[in-house]
Amino acid sequence: MASPAIKQESTQPPDKNRHLSWLWSEYSVIIAFVVIFVLASLLNPRFLDVNNQLNILMQVSIIGIVALGMTIVMLSGGIDLSVGSVLALVGVVSILSLNATGSILLAILTAFSVGAFAGLLNGLMVAKGRIASFIATLGMMAGARSIALYIADGGSISGEVTSFTAIANSELWIIDYPIIIFLVMTSLVYVLMQKTRFGRYVYAIGSNEKAALLSTIRVDRVKIGVYSLAGLLVSVAAIIETSRLNSISSSSSGQAYELDAIAAVIIGGTRMTGGRGKVLGTFFGVLILGILNNMMNLMNVSPHLQGFVKGLIIIVAVVFQKRE
Amino acid sequence: MSGNYVLEMENIDKSFNRVPVLKQASLCLEEGEIHALLGENGAGKSTLMNILGGIFPADKGTIKVNGKQVEMIDPRTSQQLGISFIHQELNVVADLKVYENMFLGRERRNRLGLLKVEEMCRKTSEVLAGLGVEIDPKAYVRQLDASYKQLIEIAKALLQDSKIIIMDEPTTALTEHEVHRLFTLMKNLKAANVSIIYISHKLKEIQEICDRYTVLRDGKIVGSGRVADQNVTAITKMMVGKSVSEERFVHNHAAGRKMLHVTGLTSAGRFRDINFTLHAGEILGFTGLAGDGRTELFESIFGFNKTSSGSIEVEGRSVPINHPKQALQAGIGFVPKDRKENAIIKDLSVYHNMSISALSHFERMGFLQPNQEKSRFHHFKEALNIKVHDPKVTIDKLSGGNQQKVVLAKWLEVDTPILVFDNPTQGIDIGAKREIYQLIVQLAEQGKAIIILSSEVPEILKVCHTIHVMYQGEITAKLKRDQANEDEIMKYATGSKREVEHIG
Ligand SMILES: Nc1ncnc2c1ncn2[C@@H]1O[C@H](COP(=O)(O)OP(=O)(O)OP(=O)(O)O)[C@@H](O)[C@H]1O
Numbered sequence A: 001m002a003s004p005a006i007k008q009e010s011t012q013p014p015d016k017n018r019h020l021s022w023l024w025s026e027y028s029v030i031i032a033f034v035v036i037f038v039l040a041s042l043l044n045p046r047f048l049d050v051n052n053q054l055n056i057l058m059q060v061s062i063i064g065i066v067a068l069g070m071t072i073v074m075l076s077g078g079i080d081l082s083v084g085s086v087l088a089l090v091g092v093v094s095i096l097s098l099n100a101t102g103s104i105l106l107a108i109l110t111a112f113s114v115g116a117f118a119g120l121l122n123g124l125m126v127a128k129g130r131i132a133s134f135i136a137t138l139g140m141m142a143g144a145r146s147i148a149l150y151i152a153d154g155g156s157i158s159g160e161v162t163s164f165t166a167i168a169n170s171e172l173w174i175i176d177y178p179i180i181i182f183l184v185m186t187s188l189v190y191v192l193m194q195k196t197r198f199g200r201y202v203y204a205i206g207s208n209e210k211a212a213l214l215s216t217i218r219v220d221r222v223k224i225g226v227y228s229l230a231g232l233l234v235s236v237a238a239i240i241e242t243s244r245l246n247s248i249s250s251s252s253s254g255q256a257y258e259l260d261a262i263a264a265v266i267i268g269g270t271r272m273t274g275g276r277g278k279v280l281g282t283f284f285g286v287l288i289l290g291i292l293n294n295m296m297n298l299m300n301v302s303p304h305l306q307g308f309v310k311g312l313i314i315i316v317a318v319v320f321q322k323r324e
Numbered sequence B: 001m002s003g004n005y006v007l008e009m010e011n012i013d014k015s016f017n018r019v020p021v022l023k024q025a026s027l028c029l030e031e032g033e034i035h036a037l038l039g040e041n042g043a044g045k046s047t048l049m050n051i052l053g054g055i056f057p058a059d060k061g062t063i064k065v066n067g068k069q070v071e072m073i074d075p076r077t078s079q080q081l082g083i084s085f086i087h088q089e090l091n092v093v094a095d096l097k098v099y100e101n102m103f104l105g106r107e108r109r110n111r112l113g114l115l116k117v118e119e120m121c122r123k124t125s126e127v128l129a130g131l132g133v134e135i136d137p138k139a140y141v142r143q144l145d146a147s148y149k150q151l152i153e154i155a156k157a158l159l160q161d162s163k164i165i166i167m168d169e170p171t172t173a174l175t176e177h178e179v180h181r182l183f184t185l186m187k188n189l190k191a192a193n194v195s196i197i198y199i200s201h202k203l204k205e206i207q208e209i210c211d212r213y214t215v216l217r218d219g220k221i222v223g224s225g226r227v228a229d230q231n232v233t234a235i236t237k238m239m240v241g242k243s244v245s246e247e248r249f250v251h252n253h254a255a256g257r258k259m260l261h262v263t264g265l266t267s268a269g270r271f272r273d274i275n276f277t278l279h280a281g282e283i284l285g286f287t288g289l290a291g292d293g294r295t296e297l298f299e300s301i302f303g304f305n306k307t308s309s310g311s312i313e314v315e316g317r318s319v320p321i322n323h324p325k326q327a328l329q330a331g332i333g334f335v336p337k338d339r340k341e342n343a344i345i346k347d348l349s350v351y352h353n354m355s356i357s358a359l360s361h362f363e364r365m366g367f368l369q370p371n372q373e374k375s376r377f378h379h380f381k382e383a384l385n386i387k388v389h390d391p392k393v394t395i396d397k398l399s400g401g402n403q404q405k406v407v408l409a410k411w412l413e414v415d416t417p418i419l420v421f422d423n424p425t426q427g428i429d430i431g432a433k434r435e436i437y438q439l440i441v442q443l444a445e446q447g448k449a450i451i452i453l454s455s456e457v458p459e460i461l462k463v464c465h466t467i468h469v470m471y472q473g474e475i476t477a478k479l480k481r482d483q484a485n486e487d488e489i490m491k492y493a494t495g496s497k498r499e500v501e502h503i504g
């Protein structure tokens, strides 16, 4: 009789733990975000300053928009390494178009078409060519960067239509446009992934592609859509990036953006193999990365060490995912 | 307590998210016995076995192996105690070879640490030969039929010299022929003093092979005893709380329009020269042994695989079908077998699995309507008696049989005029099985054209108007239901007899 009684006591806490771990697995990013936010505000009083807060949002908006596309791709079970290069290419081509036509609208349309077209090619390679997304987008990464370099002759191009800079450098009340664009994009992608057929299909394909196909989902078309959409989001980010400085560098713009975007998605709790994850998770993942960068700047951590901290965070995030 | 129990599980409690699943469940296993663990879908059989296999811990209760109390910390502990586990769902790794799967985690190495590939292959062939199958040990598992995958799972468990073997529904993907091989093997194991816990919804098997039984209902033990002392009806009653009739379904069938007409369909290496016609209101059965090609045939008709020649006509019109979506648009629905691989989307909720193939039913102005999905699911929950506490959980949290019911619900929701069911009652308990066949008969009476693929001849005999027997990719017989009986079908299925009619 004694032993069951002891067992009862020893099993009570695990049950509670399991409940906690469920909470953790559902909302871990948000909890992590709150913890980091509180820590940051304790460590440095300047952190809470409204201007600093807006600054963080402003700085993450470009990566944030790219990470939204990355989330969709990764939910479908793929990965897109080409986002940084495509961003540079889109920037270069749209500035050329801007300078040639003098029309902001045409520049934006050019950006959208180049970004979506690069994404479409990625999608075709993955869906029709049955090339692993890692390989296909690695090829696109090299290819797009090379074309950008070739067009700009390895250097930067600047815009000649000054009003173009207004896109990224205006404010609504005190909030910069890029922040607003990021928030709007997040909401749109959230709705797309949670409330529409397309989103449901993406989750299904990432979870079990064969069953998705046998459920009569047009797996190929959905995948092509996924990569094209990611490309389109990259072009939105490219427009902001270009407009902010009124120029784009064919060699350094977008460099390592894929890493930051993937980091944000992983921190946000999306599973590497697809099928599981949330747009909102990525949103908070992006903010966590932003706060960390901001804190390290405020505390004068050497920029060379910042990569180390970022790497550490990614690994910790993945370890927590594994536990579940 | 009695000394000759190799295993005693006592007063096991287990809840998931505060929902109790096992309540004071106990199970004792004698040395060298085959013990049937019975119960409805969701009764808690797999859960109890998962606890024994160290997959997850019990909340309460004790486990003794050979009289010694043990803690099942993880699957490894369980294995080291001499327990091997054949899971309800297939767990083979499709991208590995047969022998690699068999020795996964227990690879044999020589002194240099290199793999002894030839030895492992030899051993693999040996064990598989014991089950009466010949598979190249170096073939990739991906290419194999579900029944072979199941046999590999079984062989894998036999490879370790275990004292206790858990078999959680090992025969759902097997044909009668293979089941008999398995039984011979189980009898040999029994003679060698190995104990087996055998879970199955097929009472015929239980009567044939098992010594004792334990019945679970809603997580509680409601009875146990010797199989020989009980008749089937009593055991069934214990399981489902009512008796289940065994007679054939009688339904009048006024053959309607020609719905599906297949001529000369051929796919190299899979099936040859397939011809048949399906009318509205008709139920056709297809059966055969493993490797008969019936699944491949209907996967092709459904546009999942390519066919090399032949034609498919739906309602008199020849339609090209190169994708499942085209099949759906032509009016063909297909409930695949082997749900874990082909039908379950394990990261989606139960609701979403039900609606995934018919999302247009739940859309308004481009947006999905969760409330409609909910109410539709509750309709099926009632109709099919799906046992689920919270349909918002992912579908892999359901018991095997209940997952299968959700898969059926998904295709009932699509509601195509032609419906192909491949092994539709895989893992479904006897009570529900009858209800599902009743439902299928009702669908036919409403004018749907239905095809059932199954290796369970008695079931096919119960519902189908005409039975097609296949052997190695060819239809060897078309039997009217009143001419057909199990023996006759077996003769055609093993290729020892062949109808001359279709050659001419
Ligand atoms: N991981 C889990 N999380 C939540 N609930 C679970 C989990 N596993 C099982 N359950 C629940 O426990 C109950 C018993 O499931 P179990 O798989 O043991 O049934 P079973 O007797 O094996 O049924 P079947 O004959 O259908 O295989 C079911 O209601 C199921 O929903």
Ligand SMILES: [Mg+2]
Binding pocket: B045, B046, B047, B088, B168, B399, B400, B401
């Ligand atoms: Mg089960």
